Amino acid sequence: MGIINCLVLIVCILVSFVSQSYEEVEIIGISPNGPKVSEERNAPFSGTFINERKIKNSKQDDSTRLLATEVPGISTNSVQNGVFQDDLIYRGYAASPLVGVPQGLSVLVNGFRMNEPLGDELFWEIIPLQSMKGIGFISGGSPLYGLNALGGAVSYRLKTGLDFTDYELTGLTGSWGRNSTGLEAGYTNPTRNFGILMNYKFYDENSWREASPSDYHSMYLNAAYESQKFDLNVGYIHGNSELTGNGVVPAGLLALERDAIFTAPDVKSAISNMIFLESNIFLENDDRIELGGFFRLSNSKSFNGDSSELSLCNFSGGQGILIEGLKPNFFNLGLSLDQVCGPANIFGARNPDELEAALESNIGIEFDLDEVDDDEISGTGRLSDQAINNQSDKKQNSYGIRLHWFSDLEIQSIKAKNLVGAEWYEGRTRFSSLTELANIDPFTRSTEGLGLGTFLNEESTVVATTTNSSSIFLSSLIETENGWTTSIGGRYNYSNVHIRDKSGVRPELDGSHKFSRFNPEIGVSYALSANQSVYIRYSEASRIPTPIELSCNEDTFRVAREFAIARGDDPEDIDFECRLPNAFVADPPLEQVVSKNRETGYRIQKGRQLLEMNFFHNDVYQDILFQSTGRGTGLFGNIDKTRRVGGELKYLFINDFLRFSSSYIYLEPTFEDNFLVVSPNHPRADSAGRVAVVKGDMMTGISKHQAKVNLDLYESSRIPISIRTQYFSGQFLRGDESNDLAKTDDFINVDLLIKIKFTKESNAYLQINNLFDSKYESFGLIGEDPRSVLSNLSGDDFRYVSAGAPRGAWVGFSYRY
Known part of the structure; x- marks a missing residue:
């Protein structure tokens, strides 16, 4: 908590505002490419908003890392612990490249x-950060940004052929064999x-x-x-791209070797092609019609080597058989596999x-053992209980069209921008x-x-x-001369x-399955004076369950068991889990997720300083939880x-040699219901592999306190x-939704970037991540x-x-002519 106290103290000390002109700020629209307010404080x-200059100056290749350092409240979870494979987290909502992570942030280019259509997953590596004109992030559920905008939206804007007229060459090399x-x-x-x-x-x-090698190529025309x-x-x-993310490791192994992996490989290869078209038709009185469409084709393959839950037993001394259900408790017996199910096993068991x-x-x-029969396997027939290879192939096509009409209306002292x-x-x-x-x-x-x-099989x-x-x-953005600004839409x-x-x-x-819903939004701000304002906002947003979620839930297994009985199979053979992304079973419905968001805030801008604070209260109904087994x-x-x-709390201060920005977020993400959650590996799980969650328990994988301090000198x-x-x-920890176990430790990370400018647009630099x-x-x-x-x-x-990356250092250059 020491850094939080220091941050608050700094903010308090620096709130003696100076009177100079504030730098130009590009305003985020209330919808993608939509109407924008006249002044940021209103x-x-x-x-x-992260403009092109800041993107280039960051020297980042990964947009999730850029957003995590520049946007208050955003963090990343390195579930796969590989480049371009982080979950982007904001207020407990995620945007992730992993099938199986409930997606609560809308991502637009x-x-x-x-x-992507299977699980709403993302390919971060194909979003060309180096070609961005700007990135906007709007907090809170915003229905106008489409499905998945439960907690906010990330809107990328690419440069066009009219935005760049030069040639630029960049390069980087350094730690871990990284080159770009x-x-x-x-x-x-x-x-x-x-x-x-x-x-x-x-x-x-x-x-x-x-x-854990990774590489990718990207091109933008x-x-x-x-x-x-x-x-x-x-x-x-x-x-x-071909990205390796060998995932989390046992804490005991990490204590011995921080760069260790548990099992390998875990490789995802992907090829994606996307074409888009946008056109504005300009009408009278600054009205315009915008037409747009896109088509994206993505092919991806995954190969994941993992430990096996099967046991190879040989009761008769002949051909072995595979058994399910023995391993979970086998290691607690203190016996070898041959002693348990070999030809001369100590129990005298023959099957x-x-x-x-x-x-x-x-x-x-209590054990529930089940033999893997001959008709349940195919191929060579060679058996092993050491490991398995999960292999998947996804071919995904996405396409869409849009039609927008923009109009401006001015009646006396009222200006309305409509979409x-x-x-x-x-x-x-x-x-x-x-x-x-x-x-x-x-x-x-x-x-x-x-x-x-x-x-x-x-x-x-x-x-x-x-x-x-x-x-x-x-949507309509209404501004009046007496300081009121209202945004309303749905x-x-x-x-x-x-x-x-x-x-x-x-x-x-x-x-x-069919889903439908109308989501409204209204926000009002009032300028208390020329340099300060307050605002209040209410919005609703929704997302529909993805095919992977609809095919892997508790009711799924009830239906699957009914089909097993109809086929004459043993219903107890149906596993109560899915191996993501390699499993689908029957398809009962889940409810669509709805967020209802309330937010109020205060801003004061004077000279070259800006202070903003806001408070939020977001309720999510029928939230979809991934229960980890x-x-x-x-x-x-x-x-x-x-x-x-x-x-x-956000604070920004700028003078001729210093740009200082800081932010702090306090977040309580809680379950508001009593329920049982599947977590069979939890030390306090009951005989059915469940733990009890009570109303008020904290959600997993989310930090309660976050603070950021960015300093740009000279x-x-x-x-x-x-x-x-x-x-x-x-x-x-995910799987500890009952909050019975200790949290991960707090941590601080510091990154350093030093540049040497040769000309206004050409430079060399030294980048050090995790400086200490x-x-x-x-x-x-x-x-x-x-x-x-x-x-x-x-x-x-x-x-x-998932261990954080150690200190790494790189040198790079940017040459423009």
């Missing part, structure tokens, strides 16, 4: 939806009404962790034309049923997955090249999904989700109500220096017994954590 909402190069070139005709732009970026690194009657903007984005009875009667531990729009979006996915038995290298703990060619899936959404919306969404089995053997996967398994369920209550000098400091308090080499963990969850892979670790420590 905005009836809270937001942050030029107003076009970037969430970039080239940007632009051309405009002599009359400057037509231009083209090209930007290419290459990035690769070996990573600070073992066996744009052509733009402007005239007095209309404009046209056509863009193409290409991304090709799984006899072993189950003997274990319960002799040891007093009426309609949008249509559709996403199609073809998803297939396989689970292969594998051996594992005892030294590298990798399954690469060790697959046996034997597949578990029940884990295989071939499914097609279609999600489409139509919406109409309107959006009606109508959505369909269809899931179809394509294997021909699992018709229970088929399902269709292991490192890569779990299921989804609706929670009647969750709540996020807190406040933010910006106009030849050697400017930037320091970024972040503080995050500890968070409860802090040892910290940014995320944690409750996982399975680690002794299935590393027998020397303690079975009492069920915590898996």
Whole structure:
């Protein structure tokens, strides 16, 4: 808490405002590309804008890292612990590249939806940060930014062919074998009404962790034309990546080796191509019609080597058999596998049923053992209980169109800026997955090249999904001369989700769902004086359950068991979990998620200083919770109500040699219902693998306190220096929704950037992340017994954590001509 007290003290000391002109600020619109307030201090909402200059000066490749350092209240969770694979978190809402993370932030590029259709997941690496003209973030649920904007929206705006007319070459090299190069070139005709732009970026690194290389290529092309009657903007984005994120590791292993991995590989390769078109038709009285459309094709494959929950038993001394249900408690017996289920096992058991009875009667531990029959496997028939390879293939198409009409109206002292729009979006996915038995290298703990060619049939899936959404919306921004500004609007969404089995053997996967809702928004601000104002805002936003969520929840397994009985199968063989993203089962409905947001704030701007504080109260109804049953398994369920209550404080001070900005957020994210949550690896779980959550328990994976201090020294000098400091308090582990266990530790991270300017646009720089080499963990969850892979670790420590990267240093350059 020391840094928080210091931050508050600094703010109090510096609130003696000086009288100088405040720097120009670009205002965020109340909707993507929509009306903007005349002055930032009059905005009836809270937001942050990062302009092109700040993006370039940050020298960042990853937009999530840029947002986490520059936007108050934003943090990241490194679940995969790999580059471009962080979850972006704001007030407990997430935007994530992982299938299975409930997505509560809307992410748009030029107003076009970037969430993929299967699980609303994102490919951060294909968003070309180096080509950005600006990034806007608006806090609180905003219906006008579309589905998923429960907690806010990130709106990226790309440069056009008319925004850049030079050539620029960039490069970087340094720690962990990280290298990147970039080239940007632009051309405009002599009359400057037509231009083209090209930007290419290459990035690769070996990573600070073992066996975790990553690389990507991205390219952005744009052509733009402007005239007095209309404009046209056509863009193409290409991304090709292979990212390794070997995930969390047992806390006991991390204590021995901070760069260690638990199992490997965990690789995601993706190729994405997106084309978009925008055109404004200019009418009389500054009215205009905007037309837009996009098409995106994304193909991705994942390969994940993981520990196996199966046990290879050999009761007769002949061909072994695979048994489910023995491993979870096997390590507590203090016996070898041969002693438990070998030819001369100490129980005299000749098959799984006899072993189950003997274990319960002799040891007093209840087991539910099940043999994997011959018809449940295919391929070579070679068996192993060491590991599995989860392999998936996703082909996703997304496309949409929009029509916006903008009009300005002025009646005496009232000015109104209006937007009426309609949008249509559709996403199609073809998803297939396989689970292969594998051996594992005892030294590298990798399954690469060790697959046996034997597949578990029940884990295989071939499914097609279609999600489409139509919406109409309107917004009006009304400003009066007596200091009142009002924004009012709403959006009606109508959505369909269809899931179809394509294997021909699992018709229970088929399902269709419809969702509809109107979400309103109203905000009012009042200028108390020429330099201070207050505002109040109420908004609602929603998101629909994704196909992956609809296919993996508690009711899912009830339906799946009913189909098993109808087929004559044993319903107890249905696993009460999904292995993400490699599992689909039957398709009962989940409810759509609705957030109701209230926010009030105060701003004072005088000279070159700005102070803003706000308080928020967000209730989310039918929130979808991912219930973790292991490192890569779990299921989804609706929670009647969750709540996020807190406040933010922001301060900015600028003079001729210093730019100082600071922020602090206090957040209480709580469950507002009593319920049982699935968490079988929790030390206090009941016999059914559940723990009790009571109203008021904190949500997991979220820091209660966050503070940021950014310092830019001598910006106009030849050697400017930037320091970024972040503080995050500890968070409860995923799987500990009952708050019974200790949080992760608080931590502070400091980054340093020193530049040497050769010309106004050309420079070299030194970048140091984690300057003081802090040892910290940014995320944690409750996982399975680690002794299935590393027998020397303690079975009492069920915590898996994500280690923060150690100190790293890079040198780079930017040359423009």
